[in-house]
Amino acid sequence: MTSQPSPQLWIYDTTLRDGAQREGLSLSLEDKLRIARQLDQLGVPFIEGGWPGANPKDVQFFWQIKEAPLAQAEVVAFCFTRRPGRTAATDPMLQPLLAAGTHWVTIVGKSWDLHVTEGLKTTLAENLAMIQDTIAYLRSQERRVIYDAEHWFDGYKHNPDYAIETLETAIAAGAEWLVLCDTNGGTLPHEISQIVREVKQRLRERRVAQNADFHAPLPPLGIHTHNDTEMAVANAIAAVMEGAQMVQGTINGYGERCGNANLCSLIPNLQLKLGYSCLPPEKLTTLTQLSRYVSEVVNLAPDDHAPYVGLSAFAHKGGLHVSAVERNPITYEHIQPELVGNNRRIVISDQAGLSNILAKARSLGIELDPQDPTYRQILQHLKNLEHEGYQFEAAEASFELLMREALGQRQPPFxxxxxxxxxxxxxxxxxxxxxxxxxxxxxxxxxxxxxxxxxxxxxxxxxxxxxxxxxxxxxxxxxxxxxxxxxxxxxxxxxxxxxxxxxxxxxxxxxxxxxxxxxxxxxxxxxxxxxxxxxxxxxxxxxxxxxxxxxx
Structure with missing residues (x-):
């Protein structure tokens, strides 16, 4: 009996645009290029490079990528639909998008009628014309279009018929992906599931009602979530479980306000827990390294407590925990740390038992005899120092020096x-x-x-x-x-x-x-x-x- 292949998910990284909107984060041109090449090596299929025309740096980014293309990833240029009262062919905003020279483009359109009337100050009909004209024009210029339905879930809750109509317009104009965006980040997972399910059903029903070819495939759905309720990862998973095939997010969850869906959590959840194919397995083992690399490039301290990739994600402190993990890691670890390129750590503190000392020494390359009194002396010395105010769980280098000194193997260089x-x-x-x-x-x-x-x-x-x-x-x-x-x-x-x-x-x-x-x-x-x-x-x-x- 042959095993079934894992269902394919398409990862779309928007660290270089949406992630760069995080407060206090600023990317230089060189930063963007370095991150893009690391994402390419990871195996991410779509990398959103920025909004060409919005600033000179993004224009230069696309020029540089054209001169030295990535190995496998599609670089995507981003832009809004044309402005009200114009045509796509004459709107100067779209010309830099074409000049970027990318095969794929992402176009954002309004789904929420409130945004159309209050934000754009135009009519609902004109908004549909903006979506249709923009996508059709880009298709005529031989571009493949991903349509991001901005504020989709809020728009659907307030006026579902109009929200569906915006998607129908994008489909008719030639969009190849429909990405549903929880732009305000306020939707909960059960709502995501219900709405994605309804969207698929309503699109099919409208196709039948319009006497369209029912068997012609609809464009696949994608999901783009924000983290304002700490639900971005859960919401993206809920959409995937209902059939979404593209997942948009950022490395380390960077993004405006509370951030975007964190790909460093999403990818292993989807691949290791749910059996989807997101990245080649050998590439998944570089995820921790990539997370820390990006945090260094953007000059933000890594989140040591981040799931999967954080320094403390597989750290064990309590003596009973350490003893159990030493016998069988699955007692306190939900996956093998090595699957995502992380490592098990034994944390040394005043709560440590002898098992912590023995396990920590083993991680340094030594098998200790539990009966040797030296190691009990190390444990007692450790607890005395922590009583004085030392903190070795956050200073493992100092602890190793302490252990080397107790074993007579520390030779200070000066x-x-x-x-x-x-x-x-x-x-x-x-x-x-x-x-x-x-x-x-x-x-x-x-x-x-x-x-x-x-x-x-x-x-x-x-x-x-x-x-x-x-x-x-x-x-x-x-x-x-x-x-x-x-x-x-x-x-x-x-x-x-x-x-x-x-x-x-x-x-x-x-x-x-x-x-x-x-x-x-x-x-x-x-x-x-x-x-x-x-x-x-x-x-x-x-x-x-x-x-x-x-x-x-």
Whole structure:
């Protein structure tokens, strides 16, 4: 008995247009090109590149893609229907769309009568003419058309007959896809299911009533959802379950207001849970890497708690959980993390049991003897430090250094002799012009080094001085940089004497690691975290991680 092929879904990515409308997100031309090529490698079949003519950057994007085409994806240009009172052939808004030179175009038309009369300030009949004329004109120019029915679900609820008429108009004009858009993001999954089901039935019934060829296939349906009720992914799945064959969304759910349907959740839900074919299986294993790559390009911190692709998506903290996962991962994991390119993580904290320590050590390449008292000492030391304010679940690099030290395998790359930080601000001057000066005295291989550096703050100055002192011994330090700096006051009732915890995230361009420092002196805590960040980075670079070994 042969297995049936998985039903095909068409993924349509709109990160470069809809996603770029997220508040605080800005994409350069180079950013857009880099993301497009990564999406192409992922196997996404449709990539919406932008609105040519809306800004010079989008025009240049389509020029660049024409000069160096993608390997397999169709790049799609986006535009609205022609404006009221014009013809598509004479509307200057449509000319850049044609000049973009894409095989496919997406045209957005109004489905909600309220938007037609209040937004466009025109008649319902003219809106239908705008849809018909625009699509027919683009078809005459040998373009294939995806029709996005904007505000579809709100429009259908208020005036279903007119909303259906807009789709009929798009079909008659030559649209090859009909995408139903929950533009305001306020529809719930049970409404999506009901309306998609009704749309399919009503389109068939109207075809019969008009004596059209009932057997001629209708254009397939697509779904485009927004996340204003935290339902974008669920709504898209509801539409697919009713027969939608195209799913539009963005990487990491970026988009205006609360965002769009998150393809990083949608794709594995559809492919791994429901059995649809969205991407080649071997490409699905690169989804986590792509999610983090895009977050770096757009300069937004990755969501560590994002389903499937987040750093914590397969993290286990409670001792009982860790013990169970060690025996059988399905006890606390709904899929194998590797299917989406993620990894299982054992989180170390004051709630950890011995199983956490053993599992964490195993992930570092060492099999520990549970009866060895060293590891119980590590656990007790860990809990004592967390009682003092350390937080190792968010600073795994510091925990690994702690474990190496307990096993006698930590060799710090330098020794601190002394350090000083000065903050200099002239009265009545712009505070942004003030500078900090740090001086450090270190010993490397028995050689003393004295170095000073300025920075726009004491931590910046300290970090720069350390790098200057060490770069001649460890040139790879030039590739290290700080990506995040977090400060938390642990006992606010103590006022300025409060204990402070500092978490510093560092990167070498392709890996991230976090270190922690705790002290009543914020500079001391920062120094500890910065130094451990440099030490751990050197550990990664020098040995591609030297495996821990049990002491004999």
């Amino acid at each position: 020794e601190l002799k002394s350090w000083q930080v000065h903050y200099h601000m002239m009265p009545d001057t712009d505070p942004s012009q003030s500078l900090s000066l740090a001086t450090v005295k270190l010993a490397v291989d028995g050689q003393d080094i004295l170095e000073a550096a300025e920075g726009n703050g004491p931590v910046s100055a300290l970090d720069t001085a350390l790098r200057k002192a060490l770069v001649n011994f460890y040139p790879e330090i030039e590739s290290f940089y700080l990506t995040d700096y977090k400060v938390r006051i642990l006992d606010g009732g103590s006022g300025t004497s409060a204990k402070t915890r500092v978490l510093i995230e560092s990167s070498n361009g392709y890996q991230r690691w976090t270190t922690v420092g705790v002290s009543t002196n914020i500079l001391q805590a920062s120094y500890q975290a910065v130094v451990e960040g440099l030490e751990y980075g050197l550990l990664l670079q020098h040995q591609a991680k030297v495996p821990l070994t049990t002491s004999t």
